[in-house]
Amino acid sequence: MxxxxxxxxxxxxxxxxxxxxxxxxxxxxxxxxxxxxxxxxxxxxxxxxxxxxxxxxxxxxxxxxxxxxxxxxNADLIHLYQMLAVVPDEVTRHARLMFGRLNNADGYAAVVDEFNAQLLAGPERAAAFLYLNRHCFNGLIRYNQSGKFNVGWNKSTKPYFPAAEIEAFTVLTHNCVFMNxxxxxxxxxxxxxxxxxxxxxxxxxxxxxxxxxxxxxxxxxxxxxxxxxxxxxxxxxxxxxxxxxxxxxxxxxxxxxxxxxxxxxxxxxxxxxxxxxxxxxxxxxxxxxxxxxxx
Structure with a gap:
């Protein structure tokens, strides 16, 4: 050999x-x-x-x-990265509102429904993907055969908001090209x-x-x-x-x-x-x- x-x-x-x-x-x-x-x-x-x-x-x-x-x-992932590269403050603002007001089963279901119905655009959709990632079971990103996000709520009412980690990410984005x-x-x-x-x-x-x-x-x-x-x-x-x-x-x-x-x-x-x-x-x-x- x-x-x-x-x-x-x-x-x-x-x-x-x-x-x-x-x-x-x-x-x-x-x-x-x-x-x-x-x-x-x-x-x-x-x-x-x-x-x-x-x-x-x-x-x-x-x-x-x-x-x-x-x-x-994963188009949703790349969309989030692209939005954070262009309008990080706007994405973070929308995400903080979701984290602050929707930390329960009904709130989670509402975000999932809007996300799957394509009712959110631009920075708000990016923020919703971040919200879903931090609120779903083990951060498991999964879609059904129809392309709908279908992971259940992780039952956490006080999930960690990764502000410092987002900031570290955005510092690097001027050297990055993101592609779906x-x-x-x-x-x-x-x-x-x-x-x-x-x-x-x-x-x-x-x-x-x-x-x-x-x-x-x-x-x-x-x-x-x-x-x-x-x-x-x-x-x-x-x-x-x-x-x-x-x-x-x-x-x-x-x-x-x-x-x-x-x-x-x-x-x-x-x-x-x-x-x-x-x-x-x-x-x-x-x-x-x-x-x-x-x-």
Missing amino acids: SLANECRTDTPEPEARRVWQRPFLKWAGGKFTQLADLDALIPEGKRLIEPFVGGGSVFMNSNKHPRFLLADV AGFRRTLSLAGEGDVVYCDPPYEPLPGTNGFTSYAPGGFRWDDQVALAECCMAAHQRGATVVISNSSAPRITELYTQHGFTLHHVRARRAISRKSSTRETANDIVAVLGGMNSGK
Whole structure:
């Protein structure tokens, strides 16, 4: 087996005493708890590209990239980010009103109904998405087959309003381009000097039911294969690629076949209602290009 295909477990030691910036959104599969490991594996570059930006933990803690291209298929997420980049005070004002007046089951249901009926526009819709994220069960963003948000209320009457986290986010937005797009379109823009970090919906481990419905349509095995192929093409144009995923056997085989170097990192799952039943898993971070590829 070549060095490029070797499965490594000697992840570099995390940077000592660094304080990581928390994102302002709660996000299933968010990478805040893995930032030390990821930061050690994501190299410097002229631009960081994230086709699955999600809650934004990775880019918000990057000190290696002066510019960012941040994309997601979730149009509501990207709309919120774009509105915060342009009119942060207006979004925050609407959100504070919702947090202050609608912290109950009826209020939550009313926001869900208006949100799904497309009755809100611009900054107010962005604020509603923030409200739903902080008031729904575990911050789980899920849509039904009709594209309607359908997560229940978390029963918290005093949810945390992430003012400091929003401010930290808005400081970075002048260096960011936000794009509502799938990974194929986003990765087609990657080239020489870019660093790509992909955090797709994870392939379920054998015998488990994975959550892949962050947006209507889900994420199938064909998408996992297409992602690897698009990342290969980006690498051939000069980009370095880093991908997080589960340690499912066919994911390991897929990335190995495409010449990625595989690193194992520990991760604590956070979908279960009870913290005592949230499991620790062994995830994979696959790297193609740069100093971690064995080149």
